[in-house]
Amino acid sequence: MSGTGNVDRRGFLKGAAVAGSATIAAETTARAQTAPAAPKAAAPTAAQMAAETQPPGEEEKLTTEKTGSDFMVDVCKTLGIEYMAACPGSTFRGLQESFINYGKNSKPEWLTCLHEEVSVGMGHGYAKVAGKPMAAMVHGTVGTQHSAMALYNAWCDRVPIIVFTASAGPIEDRRPGIEWYHTVQDGAATVRDFTKWDDYPWSLQGFAESTVRAYQLATSQPQAPVLITADGKLQEMALTKAANAKLSIPKLNHPTQVAADPNALRDAAKLLVAAENPVILVDRYARTQKGVNDLVRLAELLQAPVVENRGRMNFPTTHYLSQWERSGPLLAQADCILALEPSDLFGQLTRVRDQIERTFASKARPGAKVIAISTHDLMVRANYQDFQRYSAADVSITADGEASMPYLIEAVQREIGDRKSAFEARGQKLLAAYKGLADRARAEAAVAWDLGPISSARMYAELYNQVKDLDWALLSDGGFSSNWPHRLWPIEKSYQFMGGSGGGGVGYQPVAALGGALAHRDAGGRTAISITGDGEFNMAPHTLWTAAHHKIPYLTIIQNNRAYHQEVMHIQHMANRHNRGVENAVIGTTMRDPNISYARIAEGYGAVGIGPITDPKDLGPAIKRGLDAMKSGQPVLIDAVMQPR
Amino acid sequence: MNIGKIALAALAFFAMPAASSWAADAANGKKHFDNDGCWQCHGYGGQGALLTGPQISRTKLTFDQFLHQLRHPASAMAPYEEAIMPDATASDIYAYLEAMPEPPQAKDLPLLYVTKSK
Numbered sequence: 001m002s003g004t005g006n007v008d009r010r011g012f013l014k015g016a017a018v019a020g021s022a023t024i025a026a027e028t029t030a031r032a033q034t035a036p037a038a039p040k041a042a043a044p045t046a047a048q049m050a051a052e053t054q055p056p057g058e059e060e061k062l063t064t065e066k067t068g069s070d071f072m073v074d075v076c077k078t079l080g081i082e083y084m085a086a087c088p089g090s091t092f093r094g095l096q097e098s099f100i101n102y103g104k105n106s107k108p109e110w111l112t113c114l115h116e117e118v119s120v121g122m123g124h125g126y127a128k129v130a131g132k133p134m135a136a137m138v139h140g141t142v143g144t145q146h147s148a149m150a151l152y153n154a155w156c157d158r159v160p161i162i163v164f165t166a167s168a169g170p171i172e173d174r175r176p177g178i179e180w181y182h183t184v185q186d187g188a189a190t191v192r193d194f195t196k197w198d199d200y201p202w203s204l205q206g207f208a209e210s211t212v213r214a215y216q217l218a219t220s221q222p223q224a225p226v227l228i229t230a231d232g233k234l235q236e237m238a239l240t241k242a243a244n245a246k247l248s249i250p251k252l253n254h255p256t257q258v259a260a261d262p263n264a265l266r267d268a269a270k271l272l273v274a275a276e277n278p279v280i281l282v283d284r285y286a287r288t289q290k291g292v293n294d295l296v297r298l299a300e301l302l303q304a305p306v307v308e309n310r311g312r313m314n315f316p317t318t319h320y321l322s323q324w325e326r327s328g329p330l331l332a333q334a335d336c337i338l339a340l341e342p343s344d345l346f347g348q349l350t351r352v353r354d355q356i357e358r359t360f361a362s363k364a365r366p367g368a369k370v371i372a373i374s375t376h377d378l379m380v381r382a383n384y385q386d387f388q389r390y391s392a393a394d395v396s397i398t399a400d401g402e403a404s405m406p407y408l409i410e411a412v413q414r415e416i417g418d419r420k421s422a423f424e425a426r427g428q429k430l431l432a433a434y435k436g437l438a439d440r441a442r443a444e445a446a447v448a449w450d451l452g453p454i455s456s457a458r459m460y461a462e463l464y465n466q467v468k469d470l471d472w473a474l475l476s477d478g479g480f481s482s483n484w485p486h487r488l489w490p491i492e493k494s495y496q497f498m499g500g501s502g503g504g505g506v507g508y509q510p511v512a513a514l515g516g517a518l519a520h521r522d523a524g525g526r527t528a529i530s531i532t533g534d535g536e537f538n539m540a541p542h543t544l545w546t547a548a549h550h551k552i553p554y555l556t557i558i559q560n561n562r563a564y565h566q567e568v569m570h571i572q573h574m575a576n577r578h579n580r581g582v583e584n585a586v587i588g589t590t591m592r593d594p595n596i597s598y599a600r601i602a603e604g605y606g607a608v609g610i611g612p613i614t615d616p617k618d619l620g621p622a623i624k625r626g627l628d629a630m631k632s633g634q635p636v637l638i639d640a641v642m643q644p645r
Numbered sequence: 646m647n648i649g650k651i652a653l654a655a656l657a658f659f660a661m662p663a664a665s666s667w668a669a670d671a672a673n674g675k676k677h678f679d680n681d682g683c684w685q686c687h688g689y690g691g692q693g694a695l696l697t698g699p700q701i702s703r704t705k706l707t708f709d710q711f712l713h714q715l716r717h718p719a720s721a722m723a724p725y726e727e728a729i730m731p732d733a734t735a736s737d738i739y740a741y742l743e744a745m746p747e748p749p750q751a752k753d754l755p756l757l758y759v760t761k762s763k
Contacts (some may be wrong), residue, residue, distance in 0.1 A: 645694035
């Protein structure tokens with residue numbers, strides 16, 4: 001066969017097939033006797049030469065100066081979106097090129113992420129700090145699937161993110177294979193249960209209107225992520241001047257938020273003023289410093305204790321009416337409870353005993369009046385159960401808590417009458433109780449002070465000592481470390497705390513911290529700190545590369561208990577319930593043998609890695625070293641080997 | 646102070662009579678405290694954690710109260726019945742908790758006073 005020289009590939013394959021297996025033995029014999037000839041490239045036929053070297057019959061235009069994706073960039077620019085985070089995907093290749101070239105990679109700036117969960121999840125942290133959404137672009141089908149958990153967390157936490165995905169367009173234009181795998185008729189279906197709105201616009205004008213509408217909906221209360229599908233053909237179509245001139249981008253108007261019905265507020269004010277022991281429960285209430293200040297004003301007017309559920313920074317921890325540590329006795333004696341944006345009113349008012357027979361008991365005293373001001377009921381879906389158990393308030397006000405607060409204050413002022421002296425006496429008792437809280441926290445923090453692994457109280461005390469003179473902000477909540485930041489730290493400014501994950505999807509913390517740190521960097525270079533569990537970090541360690549690449553400095557302290565500790569406790573509980581002992585509870589729940597070297601992982605991604613730190617005495621100097629390294633714009637990780645909580 | 650030092654301190658107390666009918670062995674109690682998962686919720690030093698379990702170091706409970714809590718937790722704590730923790734073992738753990746050294750005084754820890762001060 002090698003002697004024929006001009007057999008083309010198709011002809012060779014055909015001949016081989018005809019020859020069949022009968023020739024194999026003879027060929028093998030021949031190869032054993034002579035060295036194989038070097039393979040020769042088949043010479044192209046005249047037709048092939050013509051096809052590859054001569055212009056087509058009519059002149060084909062293969063380039064264009066402006067495309068649909070350029071217009072899509074124009075749309076995003078009118079919205080003032082600062083950042084577009086993405087892990088690359090071919091379904092949005094047109095858009096990506098337009099953003100980085102036509103859009104000059106500025107407002108929005110393209111941020112390179114290594115997983116779609118990071119692209120979307122960093123927007124979660126960013127929005128809570130910046131007070132406005134950023135955008136993410138996720139690959140068709142597979143990228144949306146990767147982003148789903150981050151979207152769910154943001155949905156549960158009522159946080160806006162503008163997410164774009166893409167699809168390859170009509171079937172006659174798709175490349176075989178991969179573009180079919182990455183195209184879906186209804187790209188939002190995967191995440192529709194936990195996005196506020198979505199659309200797949202079929203024209204550029206539709207893209208403009210849907211994107212502006214999506215932004216407006218995402219940022220209206222209750223806030224949530226939205227998703228727009230950018231059709232592949234629309235992205236890559238040539239856009240003539242004439243066609244472009246017909247397009248328009250609607251103006252974005254920020255609507256006013258839903259404030260409470262004045263009559264309902266009057267009823268609420270009467271109950272609050274008449275109460276002997278009112279309590280204010282607060283969860284995802286404040287978005288701004290004004291919201292915090294307004295709540296302080298209401299609490300002081302009523303001299304009512306504030307029980308913080310820490311969904312946001314709602315109330316200064318240094319104010320004597322901050323009494324969340326006394327929530328048990330306060331709720332037990334409360335005759336009126338005002339709940340502001342509770343994510344789970346039933347849960348906040350109910351004590352559950354998680355044994356074989358689960359039992360439920362009210363934390364509130366019988367007959368206590370409950371007032372709820374919340375946007376919770378404005379965004380309820382049927383499938384995912386994040387709406388929590390039904391709990392009827394006596395006065396249920398569907399409205400935005402922060403927008404309603406000035407009117408509630410006015411209503412309370414009108415009702416106070418001669419109750420002022422009684423309120424002042426109540427305030428004195430609360431002040432005395434508050435002072436006791438600080439002493440108790442210090443005494444409890446001292447108990448395991450010198451132990452190794454490091455106690456969480458010691459870690460927060462060492463950390464605060466290093467940042468106390470800086471403009472600091474926490475990017476993590478303290479739920480997995482006994483809420484020590486709220487017990488020990490003076491959290492007074494709105495931006496110093498941003499709540500938790502919302503949906504409890506593990507992996508939120510490193511990812512949201514990246515976005516929050518970006519917003520703090522842009523706000524003038526605050527010192528941003530994330531206390532990140534080792535289980536959390538392992539879901540997205542590569543966030544550190546994005547931070548290093550884009551010069552986003554923040555300090556991550558790995559709260560390294562070498563376990564998914566919550567799950568350790570669950571398995572222990574099950575083992576004991578079954579009378580089998582806890583010995584095997586470490587199987588499937590711990591990360592030991594080998595221990596993971598987080599500092600080396602950080603270094604591998606271009607961040608500064610410090611640790612492992614095992615002796616509490618070494619932690620302060622390590623934190624100082626980390627903060628010094630951050631000054632050059634680097635992300636820093638400290639691996640602190642710590643007690644479980 | 647590390648866990649090893651606590652163990653030494655505990656050993657010094659192991660001969661103390663517990664409020665039970667067993668000759669309590671604090672060293673054995675420490676072994677079970679470590680192996681039977683007590684520290685997972687209450688911390689290596691028995692310091693407690695706000696959301697998982699209260700302080701049990703130098704417990705103020707009587708042994709009977711302690712044993713009742715083990716067998717029939719009032720809270721969501723995992724129950725420890727006789728089958729997996731005999732009374733004698735519980736007694737040893739109780740002795741270990743009682744023998745834990747007194748923690749440092751908060752007033753002697755300046756770092757706790759640079760935090761929330763109001």
